[in-house]
Amino acid sequence: MIGETLTLKVAAASAISPSLRHLRLVAADGGKLPPAAAGAHLQLVLNGAARTHRNAYSLISRPGARDAYEIIVRRVPSSRGGSAFIHEQLKVGDVLEAGWPGNLFAPVRTARRHLMIAGGIGITPFLSYLADFAFGGADYALHLCCREDEQHVFDPWLAGKSGVNVHWDADGRRLDIPALLAAQPVGTHLYVCGPAAMNDEVLELAAAAGWPASHVHCEHFGSALSGGEAFHAFLAKSGIEVSVGEDESLLEAIERIGVKAPCLCRGGACGVCVTPLLDGEAEHRDHYLSAAEREAGRLILPCVSRARSGRLVLDL
Amino acid sequence: MSIAFKPEETFRGDYSYRNSDAAVLRFPFPFPEDRYMYSVNIEPHVRSGPSDVFLRPFDVDEHYIAECRDKAITLERDPGRCQVLPHMMMAQWDTLELLMENLSADYPEQFSLIKEGDDFGSRWTWINRPLGIEQSFIFGNPETLPCEPFEYITRQAQGDFAICDQRDDNLFMDAGMVTSQADWSLEFDVGMSFMEWHGPVPLAHQTGVFERALKYLLMLRLGQPVRRLNWTMSINPRLDTSPESYPEWGPDRASVTPANAGQKVHLRVELQTLWRLPRSNAILFPIRCYLASLEDLARVPKWGARLHRVLSSLPPQLVEYKGLTRYLPAALEWLAQHDDGRELPVGTEPGITTLGPR
Numbered sequence A: 001m002i003g004e005t006l007t008l009k010v011a012a013a014s015a016i017s018p019s020l021r022h023l024r025l026v027a028a029d030g031g032k033l034p035p036a037a038a039g040a041h042l043q044l045v046l047n048g049a050a051r052t053h054r055n056a057y058s059l060i061s062r063p064g065a066r067d068a069y070e071i072i073v074r075r076v077p078s079s080r081g082g083s084a085f086i087h088e089q090l091k092v093g094d095v096l097e098a099g100w101p102g103n104l105f106a107p108v109r110t111a112r113r114h115l116m117i118a119g120g121i122g123i124t125p126f127l128s129y130l131a132d133f134a135f136g137g138a139d140y141a142l143h144l145c146c147r148e149d150e151q152h153v154f155d156p157w158l159a160g161k162s163g164v165n166v167h168w169d170a171d172g173r174r175l176d177i178p179a180l181l182a183a184q185p186v187g188t189h190l191y192v193c194g195p196a197a198m199n200d201e202v203l204e205l206a207a208a209a210g211w212p213a214s215h216v217h218c219e220h221f222g223s224a225l226s227g228g229e230a231f232h233a234f235l236a237k238s239g240i241e242v243s244v245g246e247d248e249s250l251l252e253a254i255e256r257i258g259v260k261a262p263c264l265c266r267g268g269a270c271g272v273c274v275t276p277l278l279d280g281e282a283e284h285r286d287h288y289l290s291a292a293e294r295e296a297g298r299l300i301l302p303c304v305s306r307a308r309s310g311r312l313v314l315d316l
Numbered sequence B: 001m002s003i004a005f006k007p008e009e010t011f012r013g014d015y016s017y018r019n020s021d022a023a024v025l026r027f028p029f030p031f032p033e034d035r036y037m038y039s040v041n042i043e044p045h046v047r048s049g050p051s052d053v054f055l056r057p058f059d060v061d062e063h064y065i066a067e068c069r070d071k072a073i074t075l076e077r078d079p080g081r082c083q084v085l086p087h088m089m090m091a092q093w094d095t096l097e098l099l100m101e102n103l104s105a106d107y108p109e110q111f112s113l114i115k116e117g118d119d120f121g122s123r124w125t126w127i128n129r130p131l132g133i134e135q136s137f138i139f140g141n142p143e144t145l146p147c148e149p150f151e152y153i154t155r156q157a158q159g160d161f162a163i164c165d166q167r168d169d170n171l172f173m174d175a176g177m178v179t180s181q182a183d184w185s186l187e188f189d190v191g192m193s194f195m196e197w198h199g200p201v202p203l204a205h206q207t208g209v210f211e212r213a214l215k216y217l218l219m220l221r222l223g224q225p226v227r228r229l230n231w232t233m234s235i236n237p238r239l240d241t242s243p244e245s246y247p248e249w250g251p252d253r254a255s256v257t258p259a260n261a262g263q264k265v266h267l268r269v270e271l272q273t274l275w276r277l278p279r280s281n282a283i284l285f286p287i288r289c290y291l292a293s294l295e296d297l298a299r300v301p302k303w304g305a306r307l308h309r310v311l312s313s314l315p316p317q318l319v320e321y322k323g324l325t326r327y328l329p330a331a332l333e334w335l336a337q338h339d340d341g342r343e344l345p346v347g348t349e350p351g352i353t354t355l356g357p358r
Helices: A082-088 A122-136 A177-182 A195-206 A251-255 A290-295 B021-025 B064-075 B086-106 B149-154 B211-216 B246-255 B295-298 B301-312 B316-321 B326-336
Strands: A005-017 A020-027 A039-046 A052-060 A068-076 A093-100 A114-119 A140-143 A164-167 A190-191 A216-219 A230-236 A240-244 A275-279 A311-314 B082-084 B111-115 B125-130 B133-138 B158-166 B171-176 B226-235 B263-274 B283-292
Touching: A020 A082, A039 A082, A052 A068, A052 A082, A052 A122, A068 A082, A068 A122, A114 A122, A114 A177, A114 A195, A114 A311, A122 A140, A122 A190, A122 B086, A140 B133, A177 A195, A190 A195, A195 A216, A240 A251, A311 B283, B082 B086, B082 B149, B082 B295, B086 B111, B086 B158, B086 B263, B149 B158, B149 B171, B171 B211, B226 B246, B263 B295, B263 B326, B283 B295, B295 B301, B295 B326
Parallel strands: A114 A140, A114 A190, A140 A164, A190 A216, A230 A311
Antiparallel strands: A005 A020, A005 A093, A020 A068, A039 A052, A039 A093, A230 A240, A275 A311, B082 B171, B111 B125, B125 B133, B158 B171, B158 B283, B226 B263, B263 B283
């Protein structure tokens, strides 16, 4: 079970609502997929018209599934192109590249009870939670807040599950979050996944109600994504200018043009790739440099860090 | 790949453990340079490296049968060497699957795994030929195994295993099978956080090694295991150097003389790997222990000379922490005859392909 990228084939695709598309993805070679955990996400490489997108989607398949991955994608009106590509262009039989599943939103296994609050499509990570909790016999409750016309959209994954409550914007159907939070026994962990405004509201209410931060969890995809704005780097010793794409690291770009750069962990921790920065302003993403070293701005870890300004000059 | 096991050798009593020439040449010698200091020496656990022990994710060697027997003896005397907190059942199955899949794929002559399905509830049959085991069970149902899944599979694997649960942006040692440890206690550490269980390590905290390592491990990805080597020294080829059994091995440190150091003093290298587990999101931490006497190591001229230099220049805090104080002078005196002062190439490779006569 070692690997970085997967080649997937779209085995089935269906509209489960006007704005939601369900995809079933299998290994393109017919083999088995790596198992994944509750709360895991899949980063898909989507070759859109303008550029390549790397979008992360929660896996809704049961944890440990190796025959297929399932995701649900909402068409975002302000889409950068990824969700539009999935809704308009992707069809059964198409092949996609993906990273191995990652997980930034795993359930806390020491919790005495799991309280999940989902806003619309934010239910997706919790669909895999439900399968996990069914196996482990955990105590849980799920509250889904959605539009009234979407209340049955997720029924195929919720059928037969106890502890599921659906809310929408109508008298008697709204979720009273403060009352819900106040009614939880000690040892409950709260998970929220929905629109940013809803996440913020739930987090604020939980803090106001005295919930310890260690018991409150919010899904955030941002830190799963590597890459960023494209920029240029000039390797002073080699005399080569290299352009770093938005989907590659500075180290990968340096390696791509054949310049040897020492490295080890490739994750910003070991410090082996630390390189003198002769000019330009770095966006430091490593765990290695001290605050003083960052302030001085004379060193960079090309495995994770990027340019804040348009161009970096490295002593390589 | 056939392996010439040495089922009769022992890691206690008469200490009949010996390395074949091939085992010496593949020893994961940990010192690329003449000086040693702590660092975050973590790298991807790929199927290659300066020693054959890196060719497969879970290395099985000629000591496999004898090591599993020694583990069983230790567990019989002290069942507390295997502990699993109740919330770790998913991680137990993850560990069983990871080991069975890798061992059966990499050592098909020795191990087979027959699955009727991949999901929980599927019938699996596990065959371990070196240990003469055939077990049919339901994946996901602990009652269909003779003991819980983590204990079951780690009894059949060389080295120690810990499982770290990830929560609160921290790692907690919430399960372990620890029978060949370098003087640390699972009984004491179980349930501790990453900083707590590393508390006793000298010097490294001040340089921020553990903060960086923890941040890195929290981001460890499924399918991208990493590894590092750690080392200490042991008197006699003893796997069970635990605090619990200290009275049995501690006094041996006083038995070392310059005349017997070559046979008695062993370099103990741990190949530590770290794996993100797929269902539980926990991290599996296997600690595979390799032992070689100074005599074994000195048969590789580069290693004998380098070990002399590393041990001569070791910071006193490390000498004390690793428990070398009492016998280090005798070991250095023995090693000095193998160090002519010539410049040694950087790297851990032996630099030779066959050993001279003993």
